[in-house]
Amino acid sequence: xxxxxxxxxxxxxxxxxxxxxxxxxxxxxxxxxxxxxxxxxxxxxxxxxxxxxxxxxxxxxxxxxxxxxxxxxxxxxxxxxxxxxxxxxxxxxxxxxxxxxxxxxxx
Amino acid sequence: xxxxxxxxxxxxxxxxxxxxxxxxxxxxxxxxxxxxxxxxxxxxxxxxxxxxxxxxxxxxxxxxxxxxxxxxxxxxxxxxxxxxxxxxxxxxxxxxxxxxxxxxxxxxxxxxxxxxxxxx
Numbered sequence: 380x381x382x383x384x385x386x387x388x389x390x391x392x393x394x395x396x397x398x399x400x401x402x403x404x405x406x407x408x409x410x411x412x413x414x415x416x417x418x419x420x421x422x423x424x425x426x427x428x429x430x431x432x433x434x435x436x437x438x439x440x441x442x443x444x445x446x447x448x449x450x451x452x453x454x455x456x457x458x459x460x461x462x463x464x465x466x467x468x469x470x471x472x473x474x475x476x477x478x479x480x481x482x483x484x485x486x
Numbered sequence: 487x488x489x490x491x492x493x494x495x496x497x498x499x500x501x502x503x504x505x506x507x508x509x510x511x512x513x514x515x516x517x518x519x520x521x522x523x524x525x526x527x528x529x530x531x532x533x534x535x536x537x538x539x540x541x542x543x544x545x546x547x548x549x550x551x552x553x554x555x556x557x558x559x560x561x562x563x564x565x566x567x568x569x570x571x572x573x574x575x576x577x578x579x580x581x582x583x584x585x586x587x588x589x590x591x592x593x594x595x596x597x598x599x600x601x602x603x604x605x606x
Contacts, residue, residue: 380550411591413592413593415531415593417531422596422597422598423593424596425593425594428592434594466530466531468531470591473536473547474533474547474548474549475521475533477530477531479530480530480531
């Protein structure tokens, strides 16, 4: 199975900040990576697929980069609605695997 | 409007069985792969398995943690996805989500989830 190492596991930031979340995979997955946002009690919401493609309707403050084994999610100009948990997911190979999540909290 | 609605969750004793359903609307169900993803209380997301579309013979894949105990099926005539869960364990306690997969392998639409609690 492809292992996902997401960091940090938690992050404290202020409104207006720019933050970066990273995801490392145990094998080369090309660009077969997605990012999701999840708020408490809600289903995950897709943000990015194919490592850097913004999902329709997602604001451009979210961006993704990377390929192979190293990936990043950048969120610029944090707003109160951005404080949530973020997950990376690889879909290169079954079983599909998720990172352990990054909890983004207000400082 | 695309909608996915899970049902069938509840409290079950260890070793018991439960069948979850996911009723979908607003898209051509038979064209899409469908996944089940679960989330234990306070924990992260875990992929459970998938059902390929009709063109790919509705074959299935499973996570190692559920293989041999869980079975995914679908009824395209009813626009429904199912998860038959047997030999349930306390560690299967989770909210179970069904989710649609696009042709670009993105889980773009998710249901609201249904809670399964395995406890004596």
